[in-house]
Amino acid sequence: MGEAKRRRLLDPNYGLPKTPNTSELTSKGVFKKQTDFKTVPKNHFINSHYQGRQEAEGRRQEENCPTLVRAACRRQDSLPLPYLSPARDRSRSVSKSWEQGFKTPPSTWRLQFGWGLNPHPNCASCLLPHASCLFQELPKHYLNLRDSSNQNDAVHLSHTIDAHQNPNNQLAPNHWHEWVVNSAVDPKLTALNVRSLSGSLVYEYLLYALPQTARRNDGRLRDGYLKRYAHLESGAWWVSGLDPLNDWLPMDWGRMKPDYPRLEWDKDTKEQTQKPVKYESPPKTPNRVTYLRVPLHIWKLIALRYDVPMPEHITVTSDGEALGFWAWVMAHPEIPVCLTEGEKKAGCLLTLGYVAIALPGIWNGRVGKEDLEYLHPDLVPMAQKGRKFVILFDYETKPKTKQQVFSATRRTCQVILQLACQCEVAVLPGPEKGIDDWVVALGKKAEKAVSTMIADALRVSELNQRFFVNRARGLRKFKPDVIVNTRYLSTVIRSLPQSGLVGLASDMGTGKTEILAMIRRDNPDLSFLNNGHRVTLLKNLSDRLQTAMYSAISCGDWAKAKALSITVDSLYKMANDLQAYDILFIDEACQYLAHLLKSKTCKEHRGAILEVLEYLVYNAKLVVLADAHLDDLTIEFFMRMRPAGEKPYIIKNEYRSGGRQVYWYEGKNSSAIVAEFHAQLMLGKKLMMVSDSKRFIKKLERALNDAEGQRCRGAEGKEIIQQLSSAPPLPCSPALFDDETPESAEDRKLRVWAIHSENSGSEENVIFIREINIAIKDIDAFLITPSLSSGVDISSYHFDAVFGVFHAVSQSATECAQQLWRYRPDVPMYVWVAPRPPFGYAETNARRIKERILQKNEMTAFLIRINRETGKRGAEKDWALDASCQIEGQRNWSINNLRSDLRSLLEEMGNTIIPLGDGGNEATSRWMKAAGIAIDEEHYRKVANAKDIDRRTYTSRQHQDYLKPEEVLECEKFRIQDTYGMSVTPELVEQDDGGRLIKKIVALEAILPIPGEMVTDDQGREFIPPPAIVAERDKSERERLAICTDWSNHSTAWLMRHRLGLRAVLMDLMAGVEIKGDEAMIQALAEFSKRNASHVKGILNLTIPLSESPMWILGQYLSQLGLSTESRRPMEDGQRVRYYRLNTSDVEFIQKVLDYRQRQREDRERKRQESLELQAAHKARMQSQYGINAPSTPPLNEDGSNNWGGMDTDAELSDSWWDKVKYYARLAIERVEYGVDAVKELLSTSLHKFVAN
Secondary structure: OOHHHHHHHHOOOOOOOOOOOHHHHHHHHOOOOOOOOOEEEOOOOOOOOOOOOOHHHHHHHHHOOOHHHHHHHOOHHHOOOOOOOHHHHHHHHHHHHHHHHHHOOHHHHHHHOOOOOOOOOOOOOOOOOOOHHHHHHOOEOOOOOOOHHHOOOOHHHHOOOOOOOOOOOOOOHHHHHHHHHOOOOOHHHHHHHEEEEOOOHHHHHHOOOOOHHHEOOOOOEOHHHHHHOHHHHHOEEEEEEEEOOOOOEEEEEEEEEEOOOOEEEEOOOOEEEEEEOOOEOOOOOOOOOEEOOOEHHHHHHHHHHHOOOOEOEEEEOOOOEEOOHHHHHHOOOOOOEEEEEOHHHHHHHHHOOOOEEEEOOOOOOEEEEOOEEEEOOOOHHHOOOOOEEEEEOOOOOOHHHHHHHHHHHHHHHHHHHHOOOEEEEOOOOOOOOOHHHHHHHHHHHHHHHHHHHHHOOEOHHHHHHHHHHOOOOOOOOOOOOEEEOOOOHHHOOOOOOOOEEEEEEOOOOOOHHHHHHHHHHHOOOOOEEEEEOOHHHHHHHHHHHOOEEHHHOOHHHHHHOOEEEEEHHHHHHHHHHOOOOOEEEEEOHHHHHHHHHHOOOOHHHHHHHHHHHHHHHHHOOEEEEEEOOOOHHHHHHHHOOOOOOOOOEEEEEOOOOOOOEEEEEOOOOOHHHHHHHHHHHHOOOOEEEEEOOHHHHHHHHHHHHOHHHHOOOHHHHHHHHHHHOOOOOOOOHHHHHHOOOOOOHHHHOOOEEEEOOOOOOOHHHHHHHHOHHHHHHHOOEEEEOHHHOOOOOEOOOOOOEEEEEEOOOOOOHHHHHHHHOOEOOOOOEEEEEOOOOOOOOOOOOHHHHHHHHHHHHHHHHHHOOOOHHHHOOOOOOHHHHHHHHHHHHHHHHHHHOHHHHHHHHHHHOOOEEEEOOOOOOHHHHHHHHHHHHHHHHHHHHHHHOOOOOOHHHHHHHOOOOOOOHHHHHHHHHHHHHHHHOOOOOHHHHHHHHHHHHHHHHHHHHHHOOOOOOOEEOOOOOEEOOOOHHHHHHHHHHHHHOOOHHHOOOHHHHHHHHHHHOHHHHHHHHHOOOOEOOOOHHHHHHHHHHHHOHHHHHHHHOOOOOOOOOHHHHHHHHHHHOOOOEEEEOOEEOOEEOOEEEEOHHHHHHHHHHHHHHHHHHHHHHHHHHHHHHHHHHHHHHHHHHHOOOOOOOOOOOOOOOOOOOOOOOOOOOOOOHHHHHHHHHHHHHHHHHHHHHHHHHHHHHHHHHHHHO
16 A cells, blocks of 8 residues: 555545534534434334435535434444544543543532533423433323334344345445344344444544554554554454433444454563454543444333333434434433443343443443442443343353452442442353353243343342352351261261261262161161152162161051151151151252252142151251252251251261263254264163153153164164264274174163153062162163162162263252262263253242242232231241242252253362263154154053043042052043043043143133222222132132142232233133234233233243234233134235134133033032031031030131130140140040040030920
8 A cells, every 4th residue: 555545544634624613513503403314103214215315415414413313323434433523523522521530439420521411492401411302302102012014123033034144235244144143133233333344444443542642743653553453454343332421422432343353462471472352442542331322123122121101203313223212211210221241242132122231341330449439431321329230241161250250240230339229140051151142042042031031130249149159059158077088988987976967968979878877787776767858769778777668667657666767758647656766867968958848749748748847857866967969058957947056067078979081962952962872782882871851761761672772782783883873983892893693682682771750669660779789780771860869879880881861951960960970880971961941041049039939929818818918928937938949049040050060060079071062963863752752642542541440549549659550540541531521532631731731721711700899909009809719729729738839829820811901802712703913902912911021921931022923922821721823814905814713623622621610610519508508407406406506616816717626725825836746645645534524524514404404
């Protein structure tokens, strides 16, 4: 490039005409008539009609626009940013004052930068100079989205972006792809804020703030700058936003990302490092934050999400920018603001309907030193009192980087809180680094996952706790009393304290149970209770600890057993035989606690189980808790049940049983690891597979046992192994094929053994588990589910490898590790973990979980007319409820991040992780899918063909610990027949879907009846109570279930559906009426759903994407009620119009079920009335014959009790449940002593009365 040409490009004043003074130009043009824009109605985009005009004409029109409007709409490609244009002069004058703002406290910024000053002549109080005059011109009214002509404004959000599509002529294809495809940023949002640059034009954008000394006398940039930024000439993209300190005019400051970045310069070593400089910021000027320009449809999404009205008329530029968006956000402090690092991440959040501001770095939300820090001046306009800021930075794995992110987050939160704002921190689950990467990886699930994650944001105190406590794994609060490092704990610890609570924290397979076995052998006279959460665990421990198994003796003889093993599920049955044991032992204590508080099998009797457990723990002399991952929460829970003042005694073994090689699969599905499993079996290997999914294990068992899985074991399998296996050939594999000895068909057949919840209690599996180290010698593939995840140790060598497939559905990382270590010998492991849960991101904040539970309980209590304060809680203790919420939060966190959490746990245990890539195997996927279909079809047939049983048999079987496979099928058939009132066919079994369909029909049955009369709460709010059928369901549930976390709150779900207007829609649809998507009733339902999306998610567990159509939203609600729609498209006025109606077969089927259920209720009511009539007749006979009045029900007390059964007023009241049990037992004993005298007295009194009459 010649010197003259370079000078023309780089000299800021070369060839330019003299420009007028900035203030003079502004004063002339600021209030002149607007000619470059149209003020258009809401929900309507203005079409540009200025294409093809000359640049001079554009400048003339620009001078006639109001300052706020003129600068915001100016096209980027016409801005000579490095030159001294009038707008640049003005922004520079503000920039100098802004730089001084770093040295002044926030209280002076509003005056220094003119906020609240210089108002519009016709506006008495403006939030920003000239900004609020836009709102003066555009009055605010409620946002109405029923204009069907614009209902597809945001439809592009749900469409898949074509990677080769690039409608933006300002962006190079690779830059457009980076923003729109790789970062999921809206195309219009991208076009408004980003442009591609190359050649010398990059200097004009990046180096605008250089001082005059950076140029030579002839005006050319000095060689140092040209050399430093020469790499930018090869191509880069530039992003800049609006200036909050300058009337929301376009900001000169921005950031540039080069296609070929330079390497970072180390000031200490005076050398280049290997770290590239990804982003370039303008030198010689402080960093700013970026407020991206926003199109109208993004504004509408945000207004819908937070239910905040938009202005009735919005000005849209010819480029598509909706003017006044950020001033509108500033005027509504109820709208939360997200702070994220990077413009692409902010654009991604804006695309999803969240207000987001981009920081250039994690430290750029605050200014100053740690002792005297302030909020960044650019963020102060948004820092109105009470506004919530949500900080969302990247997911990091390196310890040093994690510490930096935590420190920056904490200090940014502190300066936000200083201004009376709220601040929370959203935590990405990983493994994707940024929010944009996570959204792209999630695809269609992104809307639901991001909504849950932001709603799950942490307070600063919670963030501190999570960071320093390391996700509550292990012991932090309770310090060990004894620390050892030994392979077997029993070789060092020979005895335990005589009393108190003892915790054994020692890795898997280190002999924790052996210590208890020694104590049992040395002290056989001590009473001993072994309590656990799985039957297989208890049976194993029962043999090792020499205790009686509860299922082997009758319930009445439990108290006679000196040593007893019993599951926590059956603990309530001990209420009549309570005693104080010398030793109470709980193995796998963390899993035990989670099972106790969260499992469905304990739901019906959870209240009684907790009461019995509290008695046992309180009265036991010694309580021993053992777990490889014993944590503070478990210790604290049981300490709450112990006598006050007692301290736990903790023994910690630091030995790690790791040291294995773990081959780590990272594919989207498990097909690659299943293919490897099959291939190694064909090679003659003996393998063990563990999984958290019973269905997966059953599918794999079926696939291995069919002809395809059995056909080629041994030498004949060489070809298929090469097709299936995704791993390198095993070293020993050639030798297997060199053996020419012929094999019989029986020898070639795979011997597969699977254990899961449906067969773990069978006689053959009980024997198999008892003698497991011998039984495994005869099998090739051993498949197990969580039913065998603890309490079983396979110590003898047989299997050549252990495979683990975890779908992130039910088990945390520690529970998955427990399964993998059931096999003790040191063999390789192959592990695949689902990248994310199939049901989406679950809430992890214990405080929010508790708030959600209590709010729903309180609302239901109000709707069913009971006291709201007492009705929101059950019989549980506060510490039990807190523990339940903390466990749920911890488990959800681990399951949300199971792939990374399990990997980090295995590394902590000392194992070596060997990545095997993210490939898949389509043939294996089809193979497993076919097995799943075959299993389902076989199950449907077996249920339909099962033997019929009566209700008494069905009821009795519900209390048995194990049912034979045929008994399970018979009970399932009875349940389906009793539920639907029709003969059971394979089609009905499939339709029932394991009992899910009837729950949907029950919800539909609740919404159809006429609701009750309006009621008003103590705050004057009006609510419509549910029909009696719904209220009675909640009342009976609260009478039956003592713990509030087990309540379903049907009335709250009913109220949400009622407010959505679903009843009116359903009444029409059930009557056969056809509807269209643009009808007012459907539009209103969709609008209400989007405005209250967070409440719909919390109550109905349904995510409402803001971009979906009204009919799609209605379809989701109908699906929850067991209904679906069908449509037709007749021709009307030359166009196809789609009409929807309910699926006829669905309506007919559900109507039959509803009629059957109504008949059942009528029969029950008739029997109840007959019973009342018989009682009344009996009462009348007793009165007429003997003059005896029947006992009457006592009046209700204040707490709602009625003292049924009488009350001894002389007895001392006791709050302790076991004290009451002792009291009634004492009365029973005393009754024997004075029973004869009491009978005589009764007879004497009756005789005197008879004679008197």
